[in-house]
Amino acid sequence: MSEVEWRRKWKPDLKACPWQPITIVHQLYLFKCKYTHSSYELLITDNVNFWFEQLEGEDLEERTVALNPSVKATPTRILDEIQICLENQSNKTRLSVSPKKSKLVINVDSEMAGMAFVWQFQCETADHEMISDNFNVPLLGMVGELTRRNKELVKVIEAKDKEIDDYKSQGAKTSRKHIETAVFVSTAFENNMIMSKEFEQEVKQLGSSGFSEDNQDLYRQIMTRYAYLMRPEAADSTEESMEDKKTTPSVNSWETNRFPASLTGRSPVKSANNSPQKSPTKGSSSTESSPAKDSELLRRQALERKLEDEERKKSEPKKKKKKLAF
Known part of the structure; x- marks a missing residue:
């Protein structure tokens, strides 16, 4: 798989999000945050300690209701407001920190659609990995x-x-x-x-x-x-093999569609719905021995020979051109 195709399918994670500087009460921090439609991951550091929080689903909705009981908004709208408070601070946004033993609590006071909006990040100590x-x-x-x-x-x-x-x-x-x-x-x-x-x-x-x-x-x-x-290289090769199976036509199907049955040496495929031929009734002549059938057979054989001659004539000049090119 090429890198362009891989980039189209790849979903960036927290590691791909760049660090951004943020100042909270005259203290410089670096943070990075990954948002989805119903969750966020926050990693923040003061260049000495690192703290992390992941909040999603019902936990996100419960905290929203607990901190903003009068605000009715979708999780996506709440996450948009959180992102604005962190990345595009205005005079209406105030940030403060409440350090604890192994936690970092970041308090956010802002406004959303003219109403007071409060949020609280409750970050735990991040692991070494x-x-x-x-x-x-x-x-x-x-x-x-x-x-x-x-x-x-x-x-x-x-x-x-x-x-x-x-x-x-x-x-x-x-x-x-x-x-x-x-x-x-x-x-x-x-x-x-x-x-x-x-x-x-x-x-x-x-x-x-x-x-x-x-x-x-x-x-x-x-x-x-x-x-x-x-x-993972294994997953890459599996996807490529699946794509090859979908796009590569079989030789048999190409040959059957390209030439008539008489040239490929295969008998024409009969439809499953065709009923077996009934034996001729008494007094009627057999179709296999009729003059009309014989003339039709001769006509088809002549047509096939003509097609073979045309294919041979088309291939001969190409061979001559290749010899001349050398």
């Missing part, structure tokens, strides 16, 4: 890919410098002096980046700018490709 699958492995993959891209960009810039140097050797000059650039040196560039003020700002905001829109898309692409590469 979930942390590795959703945080460590993807971030290492992103670092590796960004390093590879950085090397490719250095090669492109160095090639551009060679091209500009060739133009200058032929007497070419820039129309304006301020757009002229110096020759790129990778070690000097790296030193300048480390000594710049922007580097210090990035260190202070550790984690907040690591998942910008571009990096979120990179995260999504890496985890989608990772899921494709780690897919």
Whole structure:
């Protein structure tokens, strides 16, 4: 199965959802959330601890009724509002945290259609496997890919410098002096980046700018490709064999439909509804020995010979053309 076909059938899970920064009472968190029409999965971290909650079905409806008894809405509408509160915060949305021993309770106060809307995430401590699958492995993959891209960009810039140097050797000059650039040196560039003020700002905001829109898309692409590469090969081959059985026609059916029965050497198939022929009654002549039947048989044989000749004539020129092509 090709990757394009696999992507059409694949349903992304929580691991494919990118991390997003969120600030709750002056504290920076990273979170990711996977929504369906009747459930959500939330994973959140303060870069030290990780908490997780999955809520679906009746549990989601019970919490909705308990927190918002006057609100009547479908689970899908409630989940849409929860997503808006987390991802598109407004002045009407207020978030607070109530840390407990092994829990993280996030309180949400907002409005939905002019009415007060309250929600509460009750997250438990996430296990180590979930942390590795959703945080460590993807971030290492992103670092590796960004390093590879950085090397490719250095090669492109160095090639551009060679091209500009060739133009200058032929007497070419820039129309304006301020757009002229110096020759790129990778070690000097790296030193300048480390000594710049922007580097210090990035260190202070550790984690907040690591998942910008571009990096979120990179995260999504890496985890989608990772899921494709780690897919079960057995299931893949089973689907391909099923598709081959559906699409590949049998030789017998092609041959039977392509040529008449006399050329294929097979007797025509009789319908199950055809009744056996009755023996001729007394006084009537046999149809097998009638002159009309004999002439019909001769006519059919002549037609078959004509078809064979035509097929032979069509194949002969093709053979000659192949010989000439060599």
